[in-house]
Amino acid sequence: MVIGDEPHRPYDRPPLSKEFLTGPYDEDRLLLRPTADPANLDFTLKLGRKAIELDVEQGRVMLDDGEVITYEGLVIATGAQPRRLPASAGAEGASGLHVLRSLDDARSLREDLHPGKRVLVVGAGFIGAEVAASARQMGCEVTLIDLASAPLDRVLDSASGMAIADLHRSNGVDVRLEVALDHVEVDEGGRVKRSVLSSGDVVAIDTVVVGIGVVPNTGWLSGSGLTVDDGVVADETCLAAPRVVVAGDVAKWPNRSFGGRMMRVEQWDNAIDQGGYAGRRIVAAIKGDALATPVEPYAPIPWFWSDQYDRKIQLAGMPTERAELMQGAVADRQFVKAFLDEDDVVQGVLCWNRPRQAVLGRQLVAAGESVAAARERLG
Amino acid sequence: MKVNVDFDLCESNAVCMAVAPETFEVRDDDFLYVLNENPPAEHHEKVREAAERCPKQAITLEDV
Structure with a gap:
C-alpha cells in the first residue's frame, strides 16, 4: 500500500x-x-x-x-x-506569492509568468535559479536575490557560483547578492506590489517566488x-x-x-x-531478524544536475573547499572541475555541459581515485 | 530486444550510460551513441532500467 x-x-x-x-x-x-x-x-x-x-x-x-x-x-x-518567508515579511496569504514544490504550486506559478511581468525570486539555490531562468524564457523581468556571496553556495565553490550569477546576468536577470528580502507590500486587492530589500532598495513586483530551501x-x-x-x-x-x-x-x-x-x-x-x-x-x-540480517549499506555517490538556459550543470559526489580545473574554462561556461580532500582524493566532480565527464567523475569518486587519475580521465 | 532513442527528446543527461555502459555512451561531443541496438540477453535488465530511468523518457524498447 x-x-x-x-x-x-x-x-x-x-x-x-x-x-x-x-x-x-x-x-x-x-x-x-x-x-x-x-x-x-x-x-x-x-x-x-x-x-x-x-x-x-x-x-x-x-x-x-x-x-x-x-x-x-x-x-x-x-x-x-518548502521553507516559507517569516511572518515579518508581511506577505502571508498575498496573491502573487509562490513556493515551488508540488504540481499544484507549479500550476499556480505558471499562471503568473507572462511577458513583461516583474518577478522577484528569493533564493538562488536550484529551485530559485531554475525558476529565474524559466521566467526569463517566458519574457518576465526577473530579479534574483540571495543572502550568500554567490548563487548555489551550498553546493558550489565560489568561482563556479559566480559563473551562475554571470550566466543569469548575461540572460538579462538582475542578480543581487548578499541581500535579503525584508518585507513585501501588498495592494488593496491583496496582491504583492513592492518588495523592500535588506539593503533598503525597493523593487516593484507582480510576483514573488520563494526558494529558500526545504x-x-x-x-x-x-x-x-x-x-x-x-x-x-x-x-x-x-x-x-x-x-x-x-x-x-x-x-x-x-x-x-x-x-x-x-x-x-x-x-x-x-x-x-x-x-x-x-x-x-x-x-x-x-x-529475517531485522538487526541480524546482513545487508550491504546504502553508500551512493550522489549525483544531480540542473538545467538553466542552455547549460547543464552536473555534480557527482560532494563539493569541498579545494577545487581544481580539469578541462575547459569557467569563463566559457563549459568546464570540468574536481573537488579534492586534503589527501588529493577526488570527492566530487563538477561539470558544465560535459555530461560524459559527470558519469566518469562519479566512477572516480566511487573508486576513491586521486587527482592524478582524475586529470588523466577527465582532462 | 531493439533499442530506440528519440534524439529530439534526448538531452544527454547520461543517466543511461551510468546504468548500462555496455549499450549507451555519451561521447566528448556530448551526443549519445547507442553502442548496440540489439543488446544481448545478459544486458537486457540494465537496458530496461536505463529506459525507465531516462529523465526525458527518450529510450523505448521493442521486443523482436
Missing part, C-alpha cells in the same frame, strides 16, 4: 521548474508510468490521504481521516516542504520514538527502527562512501536509488 497526501497520480518533479513552466510539457507528460491502469496495479494507492501519527511498537500508522493502517514493514518517504516532513513523527534531526535518522542501511526504513528527502543516514558522514540528499537520482534500496531493505527486515 502506498499512501500520499497529494491527490495526483505519482509524477516527476524536475520538469516543474523548467519545461512545465515554460510550456512544452503538459501534465500528462509528468506522470510516472503514464500507461499503467491505476485499477490494475498490484498495490493499493491511497492518494490525498495524510499520515498523522506513527506507533512503532504496535506497527500502526494513523491517517488524517481516522483510518488506522497496520503494517509489517514501513517505508517513510514523506519528503520535504524542511523535511517529520512533524507527524513526534512522539513516535524515532530520532528526528533535520530528517529521520537511520543507520547505514536506512533502518530507523526494527521494521521501519527511510528513503528520499526525509532520510538522514551515514554514508560509508564519505567516511560515514550523515547525509540527507534532496536529489531526483537518489530518490530513485534509495527508494529501490528501501524496498529491498524492508523485505530483508521483515523476513
Whole structure:
C-alpha cells in the first residue's frame, strides 16, 4: 500500500521548474508510468490521504481521516516542504506569492509568468535559479536575490557560483547578492506590489517566488520514538527502527562512501536509488531478524544536475573547499572541475555541459581515485 | 530486444550510460551513441532500467 497526501497520480518533479513552466510539457507528460491502469496495479494507492501519527511498537500508522493502517514493514518517504518567508515579511496569504514544490504550486506559478511581468525570486539555490531562468524564457523581468556571496553556495565553490550569477546576468536577470528580502507590500486587492530589500532598495513586483530551501516532513513523527534531526535518522542501511526504513528527502543516514558522514540528499537520482534500496531493505527486515540480517549499506555517490538556459550543470559526489580545473574554462561556461580532500582524493566532480565527464567523475569518486587519475580521465 | 532513442527528446543527461555502459555512451561531443541496438540477453535488465530511468523518457524498447 502506498499512501500520499497529494491527490495526483505519482509524477516527476524536475520538469516543474523548467519545461512545465515554460510550456512544452503538459501534465500528462509528468506522470510516472503514464500507461499503467491505476485499477490494475498490484498495490493499493491511497492518494490525498495524510499520515498523522506513527506507533512503532504496535506497527500502526494513523491517517488524517481516522483510518488506522497496520503494517509489517514501513517505508517513510514523506519528503520535504518548502521553507516559507517569516511572518515579518508581511506577505502571508498575498496573491502573487509562490513556493515551488508540488504540481499544484507549479500550476499556480505558471499562471503568473507572462511577458513583461516583474518577478522577484528569493533564493538562488536550484529551485530559485531554475525558476529565474524559466521566467526569463517566458519574457518576465526577473530579479534574483540571495543572502550568500554567490548563487548555489551550498553546493558550489565560489568561482563556479559566480559563473551562475554571470550566466543569469548575461540572460538579462538582475542578480543581487548578499541581500535579503525584508518585507513585501501588498495592494488593496491583496496582491504583492513592492518588495523592500535588506539593503533598503525597493523593487516593484507582480510576483514573488520563494526558494529558500526545504524542511523535511517529520512533524507527524513526534512522539513516535524515532530520532528526528533535520530528517529521520537511520543507520547505514536506512533502518530507523526494527521494521521501519527511510528513503528520499526525509532520510538522514551515514554514508560509508564519505567516511560515514550523515547525509540527507534532496536529489531526483537518489530518490530513485534509495527508494529501490528501501524496498529491498524492508523485505530483508521483515523476513529475517531485522538487526541480524546482513545487508550491504546504502553508500551512493550522489549525483544531480540542473538545467538553466542552455547549460547543464552536473555534480557527482560532494563539493569541498579545494577545487581544481580539469578541462575547459569557467569563463566559457563549459568546464570540468574536481573537488579534492586534503589527501588529493577526488570527492566530487563538477561539470558544465560535459555530461560524459559527470558519469566518469562519479566512477572516480566511487573508486576513491586521486587527482592524478582524475586529470588523466577527465582532462 | 531493439533499442530506440528519440534524439529530439534526448538531452544527454547520461543517466543511461551510468546504468548500462555496455549499450549507451555519451561521447566528448556530448551526443549519445547507442553502442548496440540489439543488446544481448545478459544486458537486457540494465537496458530496461536505463529506459525507465531516462529523465526525458527518450529510450523505448521493442521486443523482436
